[in-house]
Amino acid sequence: MDATTLHSIGELSRRTGLPVRTIRFYSDSGVVAPTTRSPAGYRLYDHDALLRLELLRTLRELGMDLAVIRRVLDRELSVAEVAAAHADALDVQIQVLQLRRSVLRVAAGRGSDPEETTLMHRLTRLSGDERRRMIDEFVTGTFGAADAEPAAAAMVRAAAPDLPRDPSGEQVAAWVELVGLMGDEDFRARMRRTAVHRAGGHVLDIESRAGEELMELTRQKAAEAMKSGIDPLGDRAASVVDDLVHRFAEVFERTPDAEFRDWMAQSFEEAHDPGVDRYWRLVWIVNGWQVVPDLIPVYPWLVRALRATGTGGRGEPGSPANG
Template sequence: MDVTTLYSIGELSRRTGLSVRTIRFYSDSGVVAPTTRSPAGYRLYDLDALLRLELLRTLRELGLDLATIRRVLDRELSMAEVAAAHADAMDVQIRVLRLRRSVLRVVAGRGSSPEETKLMHRLTQLSGEERRRLMDDFIDGTFGTGDADPAAAAMVRAATPDLPDDPAGEQVAAWVELAELVGDEDFRARMRRAAVRQAAGRPFGIERAAGEDLMRFTRRKVAEAVESGIDPRSDSGAAVIDDLVHRFAEVLARTPDTEFRHWMAQKFDEAHDPQVDRYWRLVWIVNGWQVVPDLVPVYPWLIQALRNDRAAQSPRWAPPGSLSESE
């Protein structure tokens, strides 16, 4: 063999950018064996060995393990098969990294405690299948009894939250809160009652008495105020509620005085379950859905505005979706 076609380890190192130590390791492992040895016993490699090393380096930089690379070099696996499998694996890694990034941003933004951080990490590490199983268990446990309303279960199941692969910090925080909420037995009972009424389209007493037109108008006006971030105790909030009180008084043949305002607040309070409203708000956030005005939970804002003279006794109102502790 013409020695001019052979390369020493040092020459291979210069041509491939790999260190002599690394090439020696690959040589000892049998991945790129020496072609022959010099009279002095030094390893010598031919052009095929050089090409194998260059491909090996490329595949290592792409993240393939040495055992897989060896099978590619030995033609036991095709490059296309390996590339497809590795691309799929990288997709999973990318999703995990994006989720971790979102969790870290939530932790940084909220100043989370170590315990909250651990819980957040554990819940977000669930696979898509595990997250669906968590929600299925909630729905089955809430509506799985013999007297459950199938329409109510179908309504809740149709809006099952699904955390995206690249969630925003708000979606991560909403998912964690949602996962804790659905495990509460008291909430399940509340959800069952509320969902049965919603699925049947049955209005509460004051809604029925006010009529569909006025309730639609009320929802629209309060939803606009909520989405605009108007505080129900502000002058702007007072203007909205004063107009609504007069409209309700006219329809119900009542006097729009303080007593009537407190009566309205009581009736709407009976129709309002803040935990159920919160569940739907969290579902919208996790799913990244556009808020539908008819579904905005307007009662908390409406009740506090009606009780404005007793606002000091109420927790501070916050716009839906703010994920505040006061809700």
């Protein structure tokens, strides 16, 4: 076939797979104009028109609008320029779709009601700048506009949650829970207290008085119990806690009774609030950080175990059966 061969509109339809009415629309719009007309007045198109129509069909299938395609066909824009712009636009659309998918999966898995589903959708639609402003407001509201506690504020800012472009359902759920915590005034007060303690590198009074050897043993036993999946409220925690209580009672010259256990729980609780520890776990999840076992706080487990064994429900604390 040479370049001077003319095609009817029906022939173009057969070659491109486009309906005749669509080609007629493009022709009437001037996007793919006929080369000439037959003596009977029918439109005829040359080989360039065929190539132009095939490119138009390809670009339309790639999602480009007719106005942009016309500029490409008229050589006002290159295919490469338009392809790059549309690829960027598709990236944004894909991100939105992936985010919607994650929200829907969380809603389905949790059996969310309409209010929770709406909240998740709204919070995950926030832009990166909007999320950063939310975190800045949380840090400022927690530590003061003038950063009265700069070390603590810096620590929280350095590990700020940052929802990824394609979050998992777990990350979406963690982000929504984090937003709830950050807006809670009571939680802010608890965060301020524990963050200041951690950032300042302060040592608890019970830690300094017990000595490094006993504290290292305490952290080791609690960490091993956590790694083994021992429930601090279960019976298996009793032997771990009872041994530690007797060791601390000996050092502090106290009776290892319920009152002493309660004192130990309060002492360890000063710098390790369960709600704040939950915040840091959620941050790890949102940021996709690997949870390092050695960095998981052990004191919350120990505090819960101390309070559970101090109730007398497993036998009298300090008795031979628990020693």
